[in-house]
Amino acid sequence: MGPRDPGDAWVEGDLGKFWGRFGSAGLLVHDPAKGVLLQHRALWSDQGGTWGLPGGALHQGEEAVHGALREAREEAAVPPESLRILFTSVFDVGYWSYTTVAAQVVEPFEPAISDPESLELAWVGIDRVSTKELHPGFAAAWPALRSRLQGVATGIDAGRNISEG
Helix, strand or coil: CCCCCCCCCCECCCCEEEEEEEEEEEEEEECCCEEEEEEEEECCCCCCCCCCCCEEEECCCCCCCHHHHHHEEEEHHHHHEEEEEEEEEECEEEEECEEEEEEECCCCCCCCCCCCEEEEEEEEEHHHHHHHCCCCHHHHHHHHHHHHHHHHHHHCCCCCCCCCC
């Protein structure tokens, strides 16, 4: 596995404890033909057993988009060259932030578990995502993320800057 990155640490504050000293990011991969790529989180992980996005702690100085792409490659063998970035959405508590990076598949691929952080990976239809036992943070963010994904698909979101939260 190699040495641990200094970003792999908990941060705590008045709003709770969060993973990622420099923040965290996850990749919301959407394939119009298959749905959204979800990761069934390993039982030993925070909120283990729930479903969420491939992602994790950012490295020091790492941009969220690069971190989300790196984490998705590490955890689910997602090839960045097969994606088009659509938008980002940021959840920020002041002392920590999580960036969801939404991407659309432009070249089909099959994800593969490539580290011990996943129990399974699955393509889940947009209308079925909320039927899974979701990680609480992802569950809270999903309605707005779903709306934006559907807006991009219909061209409604096309004029928005990808870095808008």
